[in-house]
Amino acid sequence: MDKVLEANGLAKHFGQITAVEHIDLTVYKGDIYGFLGPNGSGKSTTIRMILNLISPDQGEVFLFGEKLNANRRGVLKRVGALIERPDFYNYLTAYQNLDLLARYSGLRLDRSEIMEKLELVDLHKRFDSKVRTFSQGMKQRLGIAQTLLHDPDLIILDEPVNGLDPQGIKDIRNLIIKLNSDFGKTLIVSSHILREMELIANRMVVISKGKVVVEGEVRPLLDSGKQKLILVTDRTQLALALLKEQFPQFDFQQNKLDELEAELLISEIPKINKVLVDAGIGVKQLISRNSLEDYFLQVT
Amino acid sequence: MGTLIRLEFQKLFRRGMTYIGFIAILLIVLIIQIGMFVEGQKLLDFLIKSLSDVFLLEGKLINNYTVSYIILNSLWIHIPILVAIVAGDMVSGEAGRGTFRLLLVRPVSRTKLLTAKYIAAQAYAAMLVVFLMIMSLGVGRLFFDNGDMIVLMNTINIFDESDVMWRFLAAFAYGAISMWVVSGLAFTFSSIASNSLGPVVGSMSVLIVFTIMSNFSIGIFNVIKPFLFTTYLNGWQLFFDDPVEWDKVIGATLIMMFHITALYFLSLWIFTKKDITT
Numbered sequence: 001m002d003k004v005l006e007a008n009g010l011a012k013h014f015g016q017i018t019a020v021e022h023i024d025l026t027v028y029k030g031d032i033y034g035f036l037g038p039n040g041s042g043k044s045t046t047i048r049m050i051l052n053l054i055s056p057d058q059g060e061v062f063l064f065g066e067k068l069n070a071n072r073r074g075v076l077k078r079v080g081a082l083i084e085r086p087d088f089y090n091y092l093t094a095y096q097n098l099d100l101l102a103r104y105s106g107l108r109l110d111r112s113e114i115m116e117k118l119e120l121v122d123l124h125k126r127f128d129s130k131v132r133t134f135s136q137g138m139k140q141r142l143g144i145a146q147t148l149l150h151d152p153d154l155i156i157l158d159e160p161v162n163g164l165d166p167q168g169i170k171d172i173r174n175l176i177i178k179l180n181s182d183f184g185k186t187l188i189v190s191s192h193i194l195r196e197m198e199l200i201a202n203r204m205v206v207i208s209k210g211k212v213v214v215e216g217e218v219r220p221l222l223d224s225g226k227q228k229l230i231l232v233t234d235r236t237q238l239a240l241a242l243l244k245e246q247f248p249q250f251d252f253q254q255n256k257l258d259e260l261e262a263e264l265l266i267s268e269i270p271k272i273n274k275v276l277v278d279a280g281i282g283v284k285q286l287i288s289r290n291s292l293e294d295y296f297l298q299v300t
Numbered sequence: 301m302g303t304l305i306r307l308e309f310q311k312l313f314r315r316g317m318t319y320i321g322f323i324a325i326l327l328i329v330l331i332i333q334i335g336m337f338v339e340g341q342k343l344l345d346f347l348i349k350s351l352s353d354v355f356l357l358e359g360k361l362i363n364n365y366t367v368s369y370i371i372l373n374s375l376w377i378h379i380p381i382l383v384a385i386v387a388g389d390m391v392s393g394e395a396g397r398g399t400f401r402l403l404l405v406r407p408v409s410r411t412k413l414l415t416a417k418y419i420a421a422q423a424y425a426a427m428l429v430v431f432l433m434i435m436s437l438g439v440g441r442l443f444f445d446n447g448d449m450i451v452l453m454n455t456i457n458i459f460d461e462s463d464v465m466w467r468f469l470a471a472f473a474y475g476a477i478s479m480w481v482v483s484g485l486a487f488t489f490s491s492i493a494s495n496s497l498g499p500v501v502g503s504m505s506v507l508i509v510f511t512i513m514s515n516f517s518i519g520i521f522n523v524i525k526p527f528l529f530t531t532y533l534n535g536w537q538l539f540f541d542d543p544v545e546w547d548k549v550i551g552a553t554l555i556m557m558f559h560i561t562a563l564y565f566l567s568l569w570i571f572t573k574k575d576i577t578t
Contacts, residue, residue, distance in 0.1 A: 014577075051405045053576040073407040081405040087398030091314055103307055105406045146402065 002029040003065065004154050004186045005050065010059035011210075012045050019045040021210035023059070027154075027188055027203070032180050034201030034218065035190035042210040043190045044084060047158050050188075051081055063154070077105070080147030081156040086139040090132035094123055094142055097131055102149045109149065117145045121175065137168035144175060155179060156188045161196055169196060176200055227288045229269060231260040234282035246275050259285075304408070304416035308390075312420055317389070321382035321428050328378070329371055329435040336367045337443045363447035365464045368436040372471065372536065379475075380482040380507060380533075381500070382428060387421040387486035388499030391571065395494040395578045404576055414571045418487055418564055425483040429476040437468060451540045459542070467544075471536040474553065478536070481529045481556050482507065484563035491567040494578050529559045 005027040012020040020042040027033045037043045048054040050061050052072050061068040063075040088097045095114060102109045118124040121141035131139065140160055147155050157176070161169045177200055179185045191197055197204065198218065205215040233239040236258045243252045243260065252262045264272075269288055276283050312318050336343070340362040391414070394400045403413065449464045451457040459467070485506060489499035510530035513521045525531050532552035538545055 048576065053401065053404055055573075055575060073409060076405065076407040079405070083401040083405065085398055087401065089311065089314075089397075089399060091316075100307060100310070101402060101406065103303055104403055104408050106303075106408070150407075 003027070004029050004031070004063070005188070006062040007046070007050060008060050008062075010046060010049050010056050010061070012042075012049060012054060012057050018210055020049070020056075023207060023210070023212055025205055025212070025215065027186060029153075029186055030180070030184070031186050031188075031203050032176065032201045033186075033188045034197040034204035035188055035207075036192075036194065036197060036204055037190075037207040039192065041207050043207065044158055046207070047081075047083060047156060047188075047190060051079070051083070051156065052076070053083070077150060078153045079156065080150065080152035080154070081158075082140075082143040082147050082160060083156075083158045085162075086143030088131040088139065088142065091130065093128050093130055094118060094134070094145075095127040097142070098146055098149060101146050105150045107150055114149075117148050118142075120148065121145045122171070136163045137165065137171070140164060140168065140172060141175070144172070144179075148179075152185070154186045154188070158190050159192070160189060161191055161193055169193070173200055227264060227266050227269070229262055229264055229272070230285070230287040231272075231276075231283065232258070232285035233260070233276060234284060236260065238279075239276055239281050242275065242279055242281070243272065247272065301412055301416065304412055305419050308416045308420035309423070312386070312424060318386060318424070320385065321379075321424075322431055324378070324382055325428065325432050325435060328374075329432070329439070332371050332374065333367060333436075333440055333443050336362060336370065340367065361447070361450055362444065363449070364437065364440040364444040365446060365449040365459075365461070365468070367440055367444055368468060369449065369451065369540070371432075371436045371440075372475075376475070376534070376536070379428060379432065379479060381504065383425045383479050383483045384486035384500045384503045385496075386424050387483040388490045388493075388503060389496040390417045390421045390487055391490040391567075392493040392499055393490075393496050395576070396496060398578060400576050400578065410572050411568060414491070414568055415564075418484075418567065421483050421487050422480050422560075425479040426476045429472055429479055432475075433468070433472045437465075453537065453541070455541075457540060457542050459540075467539045471539045474536045474539065474549070477553060477556050477560075478529075478533045481533075481559045481563070484560050484567075485529075488563045488567045488570070491570045491574070527555070529556055532556055 003026060005025060007023060007025040010020055010023040011018075023042065023046050025046075035043055035047070045054060049056045049059075050063075050068075052061075052068055064078055066075050068075060089100065092100065095118070098114045098117060099109070102114065115124055115127060118127050121144055123138060123141055123145065126134070126138065131142065134142065140162075144155075144157070144160065147157070160176070161172050164172065173196055176187055176189060180187055189197065189201065201218050203216065204218050206213045231239065236254060240252055240254055240260055243250075243262075247264075247268070250262045250264045250268070252260055254260055266288065269286070273283060273286060344362050344366075394403065404410065446461055446464075448461050449459045451459070482503065486499050486503040489502040490496075493499050493502075507530060510528045511533075514525055514528050514531040532555060535549065535552040538549050538552075
């Protein structure tokens with residue numbers, strides 16, 4: 001597979017503070033790459049090093065196979081980025097902001113091209129409004145629109161759903177998926193809203209204290225560990241006694257909702273179901289869950 | 301490069317702050333002109349009272365040139381502040397607003413971006429000086445006629461009307477160069493800071509300290525005085541001496557040009573090494 005980004009041994013210190021100790025990343029063409037880590041883990045510093053906003057103390061960044069420092073302008077032509085808050089020139093309109101940023105990229109886009117980007121993020125009806133009148137969600141969408149101006153192959157979004165309401169989060173999620181599936185863009189998305197990352201990312205990295213904890217494909221990583229099983233039956237107490245007897249290796253507990261839950265391997269779930277059904281206990285719900293949040297808490 | 305300069309101008313002139321300097325000059329010059337139109341003769345009579353006993357002074361000495369000279373003297377202290385407000389915001393303003401994160405992830409060279417900003421800042425300083433010239437010499441004609449000009453410095457110089465305009469043009473040109481130094485200084489502070497206030501305060505502090513050092517005749521200050529740009533900020537007055545001491549004008553201009561260039565390279569060095577963390 002084509003490597004879009006490769007970062008090797010990135011490190012950055014600010015005085016005595018180690019922001020990033022050692023980060024290796026590989027992002028492939030077509031990925032939606034989740035970039036996860038607790039606050040202060042070094043996500044933003046790493047992204048800024050990838051984009052040459054911050055010079056690493058050690059390590060190298062390769063974008064599209066080229067060393068970033070050797071051909072910064074050349075490789076940045078293929079990258080669009082939104083870093084943290086979407087700060088624009090508030091005294092300019094949405095259209096003027098995009099026009100200005102396009103020209104900073106060396107492009108002279110005509111009106112229809114700029115309106116097309118605004119339409120993609122559903123801001124075309126507000127093209128003539130000053131950005132200072134925009135909500136946070138609208139600014140985030142405009143932020144994504146500006147990443148698309150030069151039709152980049154790689155889009156980097158740092159905390160794109162920060163401060164958004166549920167509808168805003170959903171809009172951005174759909175937009176990210178659309179950019180990947182319909183336009184073939186590779187995306188790196190950092191977020192602390194893990195549920196969102198679980199829904200959109202195919203590969204991910206988790207960093208903690210400036211180091212990579214784990215990197216790989218999301219689904220196998222999530223499936224490799226124990227699952228949390230939640231059972232709802234028509235006879236809770238009987239089911240609990242039976243399961244404790246038949247599966248003493250697992251710690252079945254009744255929670256306050258009259259559900260039973262335990263952490264176990266995914267391969268055990270069919271056996272548990274069979275034992276309950278054979279005993280005549282009605283299984284109303286059987287939910288196996290392994291959330292990114294659980295995984296994240298395990299590894300960080 | 302031309303595109304980047306145009307973009308910087310577009311941003312500059314779409315912001316209200318940019319016009320503060322022009323409005324301030326407009327108001328101050330108009331106030332002085334109206335004041336001189338109403339009470340100017342009384343003021344001049346007071347100033348040249350002792351001369352009137354010795355010389356026979358004929359004609360209208362309160363004229364457009366004399367008032368323009370008074371305006372130059374009084375405004376030359378305030379224009380650096382107006383220049384610093386805009387130059388000090390050129391880089392730090394982008395950092396403070398977070399818009400560097402938008403600009404510097406694009407395929408734009410940091411060197412070119414900073415150079416475009418430096419040119420825009422210096423052009424703004426020149427525009428302020430040109431505006432001052434238009435207001436004082438041009439708008440002043442609405443209130444006053446031109447005429448011979450009397451200049452009281454260490455000596456008394458009286459210039460014939462036909463010998464004055466070129467002196468003003470040269471003085472304003474020199475003034476623009478001295479404002480470029482102030483602008484360059486504020487710009488350099490701006491390339492370090494992440495807010496707009498710091499560079500203005502910083503550059504004004506340097507201006508005040510250097511001006512004090514330039515005006516004190518104490519041993520160590522005398523050694524460094526020739527290298528301080530503040531020693532030459534008032535050099536526009538050299539054009540109202542007779543004869544003009546061209547060696548001093550050229551020397552002062554070269555030292556200021558050196559400062560303008562050095563401050564540009566210092567800003568560039570700082571900016572190209574700067575981590576964008578805001």
